[in-house]
Amino acid sequence: MAKRALKAKKEKPQWKQILQKHPPVPESVIPLLQAFQERYGYIPPEAVRAVARYTRTPLSQVYGVATFYAQFRLRPRGKHLIRLCQGTACHVLGADAILNHLKERLGVEEGETTPDGLFTLEVVRCLGCCSLAPVMMVDEETYGRLTPRAVDKVLAEYRKGKT
């Protein structure tokens, strides 16, 4: 145990702090990846290695976990995260058209970030507010009953500096 705690010491000080929130065992892999993502908005590749070293788990297995679960992101996120719902209710009300519109306006595909680093576009299965369909969330804000025009208005607000 002492030896492993020592291992954490070799890491960057701010990472050490994150790592030591959980015991150095394989079952900590998911909570640790979640902690890194919460801190940085994504999991830096070096952090995947740090988690593997700290929990004494093969890097391949940690990488497998980081890519298996929908929550984890291995690339940096833009300033604003757009999550468009593609659940059943949104699908019926034309979420596909909204998705195409967003892709066109932002010039990115699902999971990508705009070159100016302002937006990341993600597609999610269900946001759990089907009554507002079609729905997207920008960061923690929800926008419902979307139309292409409404999307443009929302994007413009954030481009003007809305936080």
Place this chain on the structure above:
Amino acid sequence: MRIARAHVLVGVDEEARLAGVDRVLSAFREAIRNAGLEGEVQVVETGTLGVSGRGVVLVVYPEGVYYAGVTPEDVPVIVEEHLLKGRPVERLRLPAAVPQTEPRQVLGRQVRVVLRNCGVIDPEEIEEYIAAGGYEALGKALTEMSPDEVIEEIKRSGLRGRGGAGFPTGVKWEAVRRASGQEKYVICNADEGEPGTFKDRLILEGDPHKLIEGMIIAGYAVGARKGYVYIRGEYQLSIARMQKAISQAREYGLLGDDILGSGFSFDLEVRPGAGAYVCGEETSLIESLEGKRGWPRIRPPYPVTCGLWGKPTVVNNVETLANVPEILRQGADWYRTLGTPTCPGTKVYTLLGHVRYPGLVEVEMGTPLRTLVYELGGGVPEGRTLKAVLVGGAAGAFLSPQDLDVRMDFDSLREMAAALGSGAVLVMDESACIVDMLASVLRFFRHESCGQCTPCRAGTDALVRLIEAVRRGEGDGRTLGLMTEIVETMRLASLCPLGQSVALPVTTALTHFRDEFEAHLAGEPCPRCHKLERALR
């Protein structure tokens, strides 16, 4: 503590949060302060009030007036008109089937066992749970009953797992108790990912202590000292409330060492999931808790003998565990008076789609589907006709209007080759296209297939391509037969219930609505699919 003249109970769940309930709450506090009603009117945050799709819902007592779709701008009006002058604000009132005065009326034919406290107590206050009879069952179990007696009582109650399979809970507990080994675990499966299902979320948000109590009793019965609550990661509010409830229970000596001086020790830990539908399957969930990919294990051995870290483990659904305290408190004989002889008790459903009153309902096992759709759901909207009901979520069965008299319990549904599943009831009127709905279901499965076994990984992809061809009218005479063949292979050869259960929606849709598939294949125009095609372009 002063006794308030009126109470405003605000339903705080994920949907309400998205609809801006936080702003409504602060508007209330401000308006009440401005009106000088502090101490006279108490604002209480509670769990769901059982009404969906209507934004922020709240109820004002003693009158029991329900308001829906409340915005911060409405709040001063409610305070001014209703709380000061005693005149309910008619334009915001929930219409029709909703209760005017008595809270019982909103419940209608509901029998609330699991949801007894939801929307009634403040889920963030352990005292309110205790005042409602909470932790009584735990006290009784620890001081008056041996673990074997607890198991016997649960077996006698006939409680069956509410996660979908309907396995007798007492039998599962007994198997874990008898399994060899000192270290055992209790896991609550709260990784609710079935589309259209959110009953577990609302139990977690509305009455977290009930689940904790059920888990401690389960731990005592099987001889475990540690339990995990694996909650879907997206359920932020559930996770926060559960964590708060656990620390309150620790403070009260209800979790930790030597609970209530009985010598029994037990503790709980919350583990947020990381976004994988397959982790709702018990062995994938266990893999995930161990820090690995959520890949299902080959069974046997079953978790009751070889679960978490190879130790005997009970995995129970949220709703199952929430039944336990009530069974011990009121007795197995009382529990058997509810439901049917082979499926006693109640079942919680999420009623959604084209019904007038979507929401969360709890009724006795064996209640006909017709009662759910028409009496509790208010039927399809005026002027529309019922076309289909999808029972059990994406992995559920498409039923036709002729099947409405089926009794909703594990055995009756199995007889008609359907399943109770997660308790999602999605109602569709004639505007829905079954081909389109099935396409949406199949895309979901393709996305969520974990990729471990070939029948499921390749099968879900092939099914999506076939159904898309049907939708575009490009399939031929063999397409539907091929789909049936694929799902049968998946049913027989997939490793876990995810792949096995795809057969259910596909075969029921093809059986009950075959003409619709054939019409698409023949190139007949479908307004729904055409609209989508246009939208896609």
